[in-house]
Each structure stands twice: as structure tokens, then as C-alpha cells.
């Protein structure tokens with residue numbers, strides 16, 4: 322689609338919390354690592370620290386408090402209006418802790434990415450670090466994926482593996498996973514900005530080849 326041909330690629334980033342991934346993307350844009358420009362940051366929480374990071378970088382911010390809307394659909398419609406005002410080529414979910422309606426997801430199909438702290442399709446949903454440790458596995462990680470209507474179910478475009486060490490706690494593991502998040506999310510956004518990454522027939526295509534997907538275990 323023409324939108325992925327924007328240069329620089331216009332991004333709108335959605336957050337709910339600390340925004341350390343947002344910071345990594347801000348830094349990657351500023352350094353020229355990726356040919357993209359963050360047009361706005363939108364949070365569903367007024368106290369999200371990521372809003373400060375955006376303001377520091379001179380990026381417009383908006384708060385859309387989901388508790389002020391009658392239902393999920395009304396919130397998603399308002400959110401979509403706010404996003405579309407900036408005509409982004411890519412919508413980036415960076416710790417945005419909201420389940421999205423199918424209508425919203427389909428509106429951005431092929432131009433919305435999410436980062437999820439597990440090796441998808443394993444550990445969809447919440448508390449991924451704790452669940453990974455409790456599973457007895459010695460491997461965990463993080464995935465960037467295209468967003469589709471199935472929660473945390475869209476095709477993975479980039480991933481990193483993180484070893485689970487003896488005596489690991491969810492907090493320690495989360496820190497090491499976050500370091501990888503800050504590397505692989507800008508990388509994936511860079512691929513999209515260069516027109517190398519696309520969603521086609523439910524597959525994530527990088528340089529014309531489907532990105533390999535993992536088996537659930």
C-alpha cells in the first residue's frame with residue numbers, strides 16, 4: 322500500500338506505561354537508524370511515564386482515558402479518530418495494555434505492529450515472564466508481530482530468545498527481555514519503513530519471504 326512508502330514513515334505510538342520501547346524508537350528515529358518520524362504518542366493512562374518521554378522529545382501527546390467511555394467500541398472509535406488525524410503509515414503498540422475490537426484491528430490491518438514479551442505463540446496474554454519460569458523451560462523471549470483480530474495471534478515478524486537462568490525471577494527476566502525489545506522493535510519498524518516488511522495473505526513477508534513461525538510447545 323502507498324502508506325508504507327511514506328518517507329520518512331509516519332508513526333503513531335500507543336502506550337500505557339513506562340514507555341521504554343517508545344524511548345528506543347525515539348532514539349532510533351533521532352539517530353537515523355530508522356527512516357521514521359513519530360507524529361504523536363497516545364496513552365490510555367494519564368500517569369504513563371512514556372508521556373514525559375514523548376514531551377521531552379517534542380512529540381505531541383494525547384490521553385484517551387478508557388474509563389470515560391461507555392464501552393470498548395466507543396473507546397476504539399475515538400482512538401481511531403485521534404490516530405487517523407496524523408495519517409500514520411504505521412501504528413506501533415508499545416506496551417499498550419488494551420484489548421482492541423475487531424473493527425479497530427481490521428482498520429489498521431497490515432499497518433499495525435505490537436511487541437509481546439514471549440516467544441509467540443507461547444504465553445499469549447499477561448504475566449508472561451512468571452509463566453515462562455513456571456513452565457520449566459530454559460528459553461523465553463520476545464516477539465514483534467502484525468496485529469490481527471486474534472489477541473497476540475498475528476504473524477511474528479521479529480523475535481529474540483532470552484535464556485532463563487537458574488534462580489531467575491520474573492523481574493530479572495523481564496529486564497533482560499526488555500533489553501532485547503529495545504533492539505528488535507526499532508529493527509522491525511526500520512524494515513517496514515524500507516518497504517521490506519509486509520502482511521500478505523496472513524503471512525509476515527520480509528524481503529519477499531515468509532518469516533518462519535514457531536510451534537507452540
Ligand code: GAR
Pocket residue numbers: 336337338339340341342343371415416417418436437438446499502
Ligand atoms: C513491554 O515488556 C512489552 O513487551 C509489554 O509491556 C511492556 C511495556 O514496557 N507488552 C505487553 O505485555 C503487551 N501484551 P515499556 O512501557 O517500558 O515499553
